[in-house]
Amino acid sequence: MTLLQLDDVSVTYRTADGPVPAVRGVSLDLEAGSTLGVAGESGSGKSTVAATVLRLNPASSTVTGRVLLDGEDVLKMSFGQLRAVRWAEASIVFQGALHSLNPLQKIGRQVAEPVLLHGQADTRRGAEAMARELLGQVGLPPRLASSYPHQLSGGQKQRVMIAMALACGPRLIIADEPTTALDVMVQAQVLDLLTGLVRDLGVGLVVISHDLSVLGTTCDRLAVMYAGRVVEEGPSADVLARARHPYTRALSAAYPTIGDPAARFSPRGLPGDPPWPGDLPAGCPFHPRCPEAVDVCRTEDVRLRLAAPGHRAACVHVAAEVAT
Amino acid sequence: MSARAVRRARQRAALGRFWSSFRRERAGLVGLAVLAVFVLLALTAPLLFSPDQLKVTEATGDVLAPPTAGFPLGTDESGRSVLALVVWGTRVSLLVGVAATVISMAIGTFVGISSGHYRGVPGSVLERLTDWFLVIPFLPLAIALATVLGSSLLNVIVVIGVTSWPGTARLVRAQTLSVEARPYLERARVLGGGHWHQMSRHVLPNVMPLVLANTTLTVAIAILSETTLSFLGLGDPFRVSWGSMLDSAFSTGAISAGAWWYLLPPGLCVVAVVLAFTLVGRAMENVLDPRER
C-alpha cells in the first residue's frame, strides 16, 4: 500500500493582507522503502507541504484535500489519533534543525523525550538507554548523550535531530533541508546516513531541498515545486537528465556539473525572483521569468501533463499525448 | 519630488504609523491624557494663580484651614492656598524632571555607545565606571552632592542628571553591542568608516528608539527623585514644589492636625504624574520593540 499519498492538497494562510495560497493543489505519493525528493525555492510551498503531512500548519491556515498516511486521512483524524500518529508513524526533521535543540538540556535527555512521550519506554532510565542506542544508529558515539548542544558540531547536531526523528520507529521521515548550512563533506555523511536508514529500516523518506543535485543522488523520485504547485515530477534520473519544464532546467543549471566545459564562465540563472505567493501573475506563474514563454502562457495555467512514462510536467510545450 | 522631500514624506508616514500603533495602547493613551492635563496646568499656572499667592507675606487665608469655596484645597501653615501651591509646584516638578532627564540621557547615551563600541581599555574603563555608578545608592550620593553644591534648582537638576545616567548607559551599551555584531557594521568598517561614522550613522539610529522609550521612564524617576530631595529639604528653598510641600506638611505637624488637604494633593500629584509617564513609557516600548520588526 502506498505509505503516503497527498491528494489535491491546498493550504491557504490568512494574513492581514488577505489570503495567501501557499500550496495550490499538490498531489504526491510515496511507497514504503523509497525516497521522494521535493525541490523548490523560497515561496514554493515545499515546507508547508511537509508541515501539512503531520497537520502542523498554523491555526491561521485553511487546509483542503486529503493526506493519506497508510490509508488514513491525517486531516480528518481526531486529536488523539493525531498525537499517536505524530512521531510514531511519521516524523519530521525540521529546517534549521541546528537551532532546534534546547541549549540547556543534555542531548540524551532531548532524544529521550519523544521516547517517553510515546510510551516506548516506561522509565526515564529506559528512555535514556534507548536514546543512546539511537545515537549509535545515526553514527554518533553514545557518550555524546551527556554533552550539551553547544559542544557538538553542525553535522553532529543534524544527526541528533535525525536520531530524534527515529525515536518512535516511524514508517515515514520527512527531512526539510537536512543539508543546508552543512559543509559538503558533512552533507555527504548525512545523506549517506539517510539513504542507509531507508535501506536498513525500510522507512519512507521525503527529502525537501533547494539543491536539485543533492536530491538527485539520494532520491528515487523527484517533484519540483514552484509557486505552490508541482511543476514537474518523475524518476529523479529522468527529471534531471531530461527535464521537461523550463524551471527544472534552470534549477538544474544553477548547480553546474563540474567538468562540463559548457558551464565554464557561463553561470545561468533566471531573471527576477521567485514570486511571492500572495502576488502571483495571471496564467502560468512562471511565465514572467520563463525563457520559453509564449503568448498563451500569460493567460492559461497548465496542469501536469504526461511527458514520458511516469514523468509529468506542467508546461504548454509538453504535448498532451495522454491526458492525465 | 526631490529626494529630500520624499524622505520627509516617508518620515511623516513613519510617525503616522507610530501614532496609529500607539493609539491602540489604551494604558498609554490614559497616561498621555493625564500628562497633557499636567502640562497644561504648568503652562497656565501664572494665568490661574498670580505669583503673589505664593508669597507668605501676601497670604490671605486662615492658617491650615480646611477646603472652602474660596480655597478649594484649603490653606497651608502660612495661609496660602494649597491649590495655588500645587499648580505652581507642577512647574518645578516637570521642569526638573525633563531637564534632569535630558542630561541623564545625553551622558548615558554617550557613555553607553562609547563603552559598547570601543573595545579594549577605553571600553572597559567606561563599562566599569557605569557599573560603579550604578551600584552607588542614589540617595546618599544625591544628598552628598546637594550638600556640597548647595540647594538651587539648577543644582537639583544637575544632581539628578548626574546620578541617574547609569541605567540608560547600561541599556544603550547592551543595544550597541547587539548592533555592532551585525554585518552592516562590518560593511561600514570595510567601506572605510571610522569610529565616528560607525557610531553616528549606524549605532545611534538603531539605539535611539530604545532610548526614547527609556526616556519617559527616566522622567518618572527624575520627578520622584526631585520630590525626595525637596522633601529632605535639599531642594530650592525659594521654589514651591510638591516635595517641599510634603516637607512643610510634615514639619508643621499637618498630620497630627488632621490637615489632609495639605498632604494628599501633592502626594497624589506625584503618583499621578509618575504613573502617567510610566504608562506612556511602557506603551512606547511595546510599540518600538525591535523584535516586532
Place this chain on the structure above:
Amino acid sequence: MNSRPVLEAAGLSTSFRTRGGKVARAVDGVDLELAHGEIVALVGESGCGKTTLARTLLGLERPSGGQVLVGGVPLRYDGRALKAFRRRVQLVLQDPTGSLNPRHTVYEAVAEGLRVHGVAGDEQQRVVDALSRVGMRPAERYFLRYPHELSGGQRQRVVIAGALVLEPEVLVADEPVSSLDASVRGEILALLLQLRDELGLSVLVVTHDLGLAWNIADRIAVMYLGRIVESGPTEQVLSDPSHPYTRALLSVVPESHNMEPVVLAGEPPDPTRMPAGCRFHPRCPQLASGEAEAAGVADDCRTGSLPVLPASKEHAAACFLSMARHGMLTD
C-alpha cells in the same frame, strides 16, 4: 598596468586566542597572489581558515606573521593607510539582508562609501552609475527604497554597487550567493564576471561550493586547516586533483557524477590542535589504504613538515605522495 599582483599574501599567518587560552592557528602560512582582472576561488570547509584569510587580506584582522601586499607594497595598519587601502579593496558579505542597515535607503547605502572618503564630484551621478552597472535600472527608481522592500538578489546587487562606487581594484566576496535562491545565483555570478570583463576588477571568492568555482573562477586554491593544500587553474585542479583532500571533496559534491564518493570519516579537526606532519594525514584515504606506504612517503606524511605552497599560477599540491609521484621530493 602594474605587473605585480594587485593583492598578495606572503607567508601570512593569523592566530586567535580561544576562550580556553589555547591558540588557534586559523591561517598558518599562506602564499597567495591575485592578479589584475583575475578571479580566484578560495575553497574549503568551515574551520579551514578561508574566511580568516579573506579578512586578513582585507585588513580586518592583523596577521601574526607574514605580510599582506597591495600592488607589491606591504599594507600598513595605521588609520590613514588603512583608509586609503579600503578604496582599493572592497568586500561583499554573505548575507545581503544583514549587510544593509535597515534604516538607510538604497541611495544612502550606496553613497556611504563616497561620504566616508569625502569623494569630490557629483555624488548622485556616481550612485546612478554604480546602480546601473549592477543592473538596477532605472537607478532613480531605487533611490528611496529600503532593504526590506527588495528581494534577496536585489539586496546583493545594492551591496555590490556600494562596493563599486569606490572604484576598487579588488572585490573580496565571501559566499556571495549561498543565501540566495538557486534561480537567482546565476545572475549575481554573471554580474561578477561582467564586472571583471568591463572594469578589469579582480575578485577573490571565498566559498565552500566547488560548482561556483567551476562557474566563474580562473584559478582555485583549496584550503585545509590553515594552509593551501592545492592550487592552480580551475580546469586542472577540478578535473585532475592531485591532493587527496581535493579528490575527496570533489567526489562527494553531488554535481560531479563521475567519481566514486570518498566520504571522509570524522569531523574537520580543530585549529588549536594541529596534527604532526601533514595536517591532513589522520583523515587521508591514501595513507589509510597503504598507497603512501607503497610510495615510501608514509613516514613523511606522519612526521615530516610540508613547505608552504608558493603562490604561482601552476597547478601544485602540498602532498608528499603527489610530490613523490611527480618526482619532486623536497626537504
